[in-house]
Amino acid sequence: MGNYSKALEFFEKARQVFENTLPPNHLDLATSYGNIGGIYSSMSEYSKALEFYDKALKIIEKALPSDHPNLATSYSNVGLTYKDMGDYPKALEFCEKALEIEEKVLPPNYSSLAMSYNDIGLMYNMKGDYSKALEFYEKTHQIFEKALPPDHPDLATSYNNIGSAYKDLGDYSKAVEFYDKALQIEEKFLPLNHSGLATSHTNIGLTHNIMGDYSKALEFYEKAHETLQKVLPSDHPDLATSYNNIGVVYNKIGDYSRALEFYNKALKITEEALLLNHPLLPVFYSNIGLVYHNMGDYSEALKFYEKALKIREKALPQNHLDLAGCYHNIGAVYHDLGDYTAAVDALQKAFQEGDPTWTLTCSCFGRVYRSMKDYSKALEYFEQSLLIGQKTLPERHPDFAITYSNIGDVHRSVGEYERSLSFHRKALDIQENVQCSPLQCATTYINLGETYRQIQDYPTTMTYFEKGLEIREKKLPKNHPDLAVTYHNIAKLYLATQQYSMAMKNIQEAIEIAQEKLPSNHPHLLDYKETLAEIQKKP
Structure with missing residues (x-):
């Protein structure tokens, strides 16, 4: 940061000289503005960067022919800044203007043309148009294959980008194929501790993480991290990202203390550096x-x-996907706090239909409407989530199990018990045979148990409640609200089987947790108190 400040100081001095001595449309003044824009871009102050890049562009547009390479560079600077700001339509508009010039004045196999194709591919990728991204990445790759030796580092970068496009298109086997090609090149020309190897290991780990193969994901993330620890200072931002990646896997498998440990390491580096x-x-x-x-x-x-x-509200435009992700998270937590109106309000600001991660909002809307007892809407959203997943995820991905169990629980709520059991069994077929978070499996056990309770198969109910409780007691803090849900379910089972002392013991545990962790008007706490009153009426 100190270097950027110093550079900015000198560039500003140069600008003042130029502005005092040169005519306002002089190309040296455009160069000065471009230099200042570049520094602001490196400092992540994109609105300031755009201000100076625009000043440079206005001069260059007047001073140079419409097909001059420097005009292409200026369009590209503006476009890439819009990309960093998350305004991908604007970014594409300017980068495609740059490309139009380059295609006229540059040889077809020129490296600058390849990089422009690559930048436009990145923007289509960020827009969620992965097939267009792949199209441009492949144009880049065709130039590199003709111009470069087969083990050139830029070819490895190209393979990585193509792999990323296939990953985003949901073709994970193709993604791993191209990531492996990149890795094979890198292993030939890079030393064992080079950060480029860490990047490829990270890409492969990320793909396995998406596929739900968490042990493989952790293996590759740890390889990447081991390399980065050897070659980077302990406060380097790439190490923060690596800690974060490992934390993601631990969170997915329900090891929350380890996840928090790695996330806090990432945060410490980021806040300090x-x-x-x-x-x-x-x-x-x-x-x-x-x-x-x-x-x-x-x-x-x-x-x-x-x-x-x-x-993100300060840094990003209102339609940016990362901002939508924040609203989604806030909506989800308001749901769990029992404030369903606030949850819906937040979710309506989140991902819109057609966004790459619309499935997240569908699933969360489904949970909110289920809690509000609007079961037809809940089912509609869960089924949308399932449909999207079927187009983008492997057949036995752990996320399918969550959706199957959610759908099953809606069918239970409307008295369709056979359909409910069918969906819960689909969920368990994945969860008991594919590595996933044990807590997800516990939820399915609890949902199955509740279905069997409602059809009065009490021995089977207890079997599933005990399986779910065992996992939750092992994996969750003792005062976790999900444990309260479990104790409440068990209390209702004991009430149905006239074991009133055991019912009282469990409902008291549920209420104790809920009073500590939930708002006093939370629907779950009110339900628990109703069950308590019902138990108290018994002899």
Whole structure:
């Protein structure tokens, strides 16, 4: 940061000289503005960068022919800044203007043309148009294949980009194929401890994480981290990202204390080494919030989610996907706090239909409407989530199990018990045979138990409740609200089987947790008190 400040100081001095001595449309003044824009861009102050890049562009447009290469560079600077601001339509508009010039004046196999194709591919990728991204990445690759030797580092970068496009298109086997090609090149020309190897290991780990193969994901993330620890200072931002990646896997498998450990390491580096509005900070705040959310500490989760939102509201346009992600997280935590109106309000600001991650909002809307007892709407959203997943995820991905169990629980709520059991069994078929968070499996056990309770198969009910309780007691804090849900379910079972002392013991445990962790008007706490009153009426 000190170097940027010093550079900016000298560039500003040069600008003052130029502005005092040169005509306002002089190309040296455009160069000066461009230099200042570049520094602001490096400092992540994109609106200031855009201001100076625009000044440079206005001069260059007047001073140079419409097909001059320097005009292409200026369009590209403006376009890439819009990309960093998350305004991908504007970014594409300017980068495609740059490309139009380059295609006229540059040889077809020129490296600058390849980089422009690559930049436009990145923007289509960020817009969620992965097939267009792949099209441009492949144009880049065709130039590199003709111009470069087969083990050139830029070819490895190209393979990585193509792999990323296939990953985003949901073709994970193709993604791993191209990531492996990149890795094979890198292993030939890079030393064992080179950061480029860490990047490829990270890409492969990320793909396995998406596929739900968490042991493989952790293996590759740890390889990447081991390399980065050897080659980077302990406060380097890439190490923060690496800690975050490992934390993500631990969170997915329900090891929340380990997840929090790695997320906090990432946050410590970021807060100490980077600007307070750096794009990494809201990522880490959101992830820490998610762990607290999963641990049942909803107020702490909301605090971190709102920290992330505050940064992103200042830095991003209203339609940016990362901002939508913040609203989604806040909506989810308001749901768990029992404030369903606030949850719906937040979710309506989140992902819109057609966004790449619309499935997240569908699932969360489904949970909210289920809690509001609007079961037809809940089912509609869960089924949308399932449909999207079927187009983008492997057949036995752990996320399918969550959706199957959610759908099953809606069918139970409307008295369609056979359909409910069918969906819960689909969920368990995945969860008992594919590595996933044990807590997800516990939820399905509890949902199955509740279905069997309602059809009065009490021995089977107890079997599933005990399975779910065993996992939750092992994995969750003793005062987690999900444990209260379990104790309440068990209390209702004991009430149905006239074991009133055991019913009282369990309902008291549920109420004790709820009074500590939930608002006093939370629907769950009110339900628990109703069950308590019912038990108290018994002899």
